Amino acid sequence: xxxxxxxxLVLIAEDDLANQALLARLxxxxxxxxxxxxxxxxxxxxxxxxxxxxxxxxIGLPAMNGLDVCRRLRADPRTVALPIILxxxxxxxxxxxxxxxxxADDFVRKPYDEAExxxxxxxxxxxxxxxxxxxxAHGVIAALANAVEAKDAPTELHCQRLAGFAHQLGxxxxxxxxxxxxLVFGALLHDIGKIGVSDTIxxxxxxxxxxxxxxxxQHPIIGERIAEPLASASRFxxxxxxxxxxxDGQGYPDRLQGEQIPFGARIVGLVDAYDAIIHDxxxxxxxxxxxxxxxxxxxxxxQFDPELARLFVEIVERDxxxxxxxxxxxxxxxxxxx
Ligand SMILES: [Fe+2]
Numbered sequence: 001x002x003x004x005x006x007x008x009l010v011l012i013a014e015d016d017l018a019n020q021a022l023l024a025r026l027x028x029x030x031x032x033x034x035x036x037x038x039x040x041x042x043x044x045x046x047x048x049x050x051x052x053x054x055x056x057x058x059i060g061l062p063a064m065n066g067l068d069v070c071r072r073l074r075a076d077p078r079t080v081a082l083p084i085i086l087x088x089x090x091x092x093x094x095x096x097x098x099x100x101x102x103x104a105d106d107f108v109r110k111p112y113d114e115a116e117x118x119x120x121x122x123x124x125x126x127x128x129x130x131x132x133x134x135x136x137a138h139g140v141i142a143a144l145a146n147a148v149e150a151k152d153a154p155t156e157l158h159c160q161r162l163a164g165f166a167h168q169l170g171x172x173x174x175x176x177x178x179x180x181x182x183l184v185f186g187a188l189l190h191d192i193g194k195i196g197v198s199d200t201i202x203x204x205x206x207x208x209x210x211x212x213x214x215x216x217x218q219h220p221i222i223g224e225r226i227a228e229p230l231a232s233a234s235r236f237x238x239x240x241x242x243x244x245x246x247x248d249g250q251g252y253p254d255r256l257q258g259e260q261i262p263f264g265a266r267i268v269g270l271v272d273a274y275d276a277i278i279h280d281x282x283x284x285x286x287x288x289x290x291x292x293x294x295x296x297x298x299x300x301x302x303q304f305d306p307e308l309a310r311l312f313v314e315i316v317e318r319d320x321x322x323x324x325x326x327x328x329x330x331x332x333x334x335x336x337x338x
Contacts, residue, residue, distance in 0.1 A: 008125055011052035012036040013043035013069065014087070015061055019110075023056060030118050040064025044072055047079050054125055056108075059088040059099065067102045074103035083128045085120055087112075140230060145188040151195055151202070158275055163187040165271035165312075166264075172311050173267070182232065183264045186239025190268050193223025193240065217252045220244055239264040243272060246303045258305075266305040270296070270312055273303070289316065 010032050014020045020036040027034040037046050040061040047055055047069075055073075059066035066086055073079040086099040089110045099107050105124050108117050145159050166187035170180050194202060197219050201212045208216060224241040227233050242256060242265035249257035251269075261269075277292040293313050300309035 007031060007033045008053040009050070010034040010121070011043065011046055011050065011055040013038075013040070013046075013055060013061060013066065014058045015039060016058075019058075026114055026118060027121070030121070032121070038062070040066065040069045043069050047073055047082060048076070052082070053128070054083045054085065054121065056085050056087055056121075057104070059086055059090065059095070067098060070099070070102040070104055081128070083124045085124055141185050141188055144192055144226075148189070148191050148194060151199075158279070159188050159191065162190070162268065162271055162275055165275065166267050168315055169267050169271060169308065169312050170264070172315055173263075173308065175263075178235070179264070182235030183239065183267060185232075186236035186243075186264050187268050187271070189223065189227055189236065190240050190243045190272065191219060191223065192226050193219035193221065195226065196222035217244075221253050236264070238262040239268050241265070243268045245269065247305055248302050251303075261305075266308055270304045270308055273299075274312070274316075289320065293317070 010027050012020055012023045012027075012034055014023065014036060015038045017038075020038070024034050024036060035046070035050070035052075037043050038061075041063040043055070043057060043061065043066075044064065046052070057066045057069060061069070064072075066088070070084055070086065073082055073084065084104045085106045085108055086102075086104040087108050087110065088095060088099070096107050105127070106120050108120055148159060163184045167180060167184050170183045175183060197215055201208065201215055204212070220241045220243060224237045227237045227240055239262060242254065242262050245251035245254065245256045245261045245265060246269075247258055247261070247266075249255050251261075274292050274296060277287050277295060278289055279286050293316060296304060296309050296313055300306040
């Protein structure tokens with residue numbers, strides 16, 4: 001971009017002109033754009049209006065001090081996440097504490113060590129970028145997960161419980177953080193394709209006709225298609241598509257067998273079946289945890305990956321012995337996984 005508008009923009013709020021110039025030079029040299037204001041009120045106004053990526057905020061500003069500016073920025077939804085580094089000549093730790101309590105992300109003392117100051121700028125901006133991406137991704141995933149639950153009311157909270165179980169089993173099976181994240185997203189969204197299946201079929205109390213089953217069996221394929229535009233879909237779309245496959249090759253939609261089934265889909269298929277057994281469904285009443293575990297043992301190597309089935313039974317039994325509710329709630333899992 002010729003004007004460098006893709007470079008991050010830093011607002012310098014500093015009343016000392018020599019310091020303003022020094023900071024501007026340092027930032028320019030490090031590849032950032034910057035602009036400066038000289039008092040607290042202007043700083044507040046510029047932070048709201050100019051959409052900087054970061055503010056270097058002096059505490060001892062005229063008109064409104066930096067701590068008050070910081071609190072005001074944190075109280076406004078438009079700037080609640082704006083990265084703020086407080087800059088001050090005061091060296092006592094109570095000032096540092098007051099600054100961080102006011103909502104600053106970091107704190108730099110004058111006179112600056114230039115390399116340290118720029119390292120802090122980079123680190124705060126990096127964290128802000130990661131957070132923004134995560135909030136965006138979480139928001140979309142959580143909204144879609146809510147859409148499935150709104151459509152398929154009897155399974156309320158099913159997806160969240162499932163994400164909790166899946167996370168627990170995935171950890172136990174030794175998945176890496178990135179794969180755990182994909183697993184949790186896959187668990188939350190596994191039934192998203194039910195949006196494309198008629199309500200009459202989803203809530204039918206009696207057995208489904210052959211035609212109705214055909215429509216029901218489309219949901220993993222519809223789900224995969226819905227999830228495809230999401231960032232990092234490659235990590236969880238295969239889970240959505242294959243969560244009804246069976247170890248013996250008798251599942252759907254692709255009749256995959258054994259280790260052909262993506263690992264995350266084997267996990268979600270297993271915990272999905274477990275959760276379905278222990279909760280009421282339109283077509284039958286809930287059964288006990290003991291009965292569910294027995295069923296999982298019986299179907300290990302038939303419907304389920306035998307090693308995962310063994311690990312999962314162990315997890316649930318240990319949780320029961322220790323008086324814990326098996327699985328952690330899905331949104332906690334989501335936070336833990338990213
Ligand atoms: Fe499903």
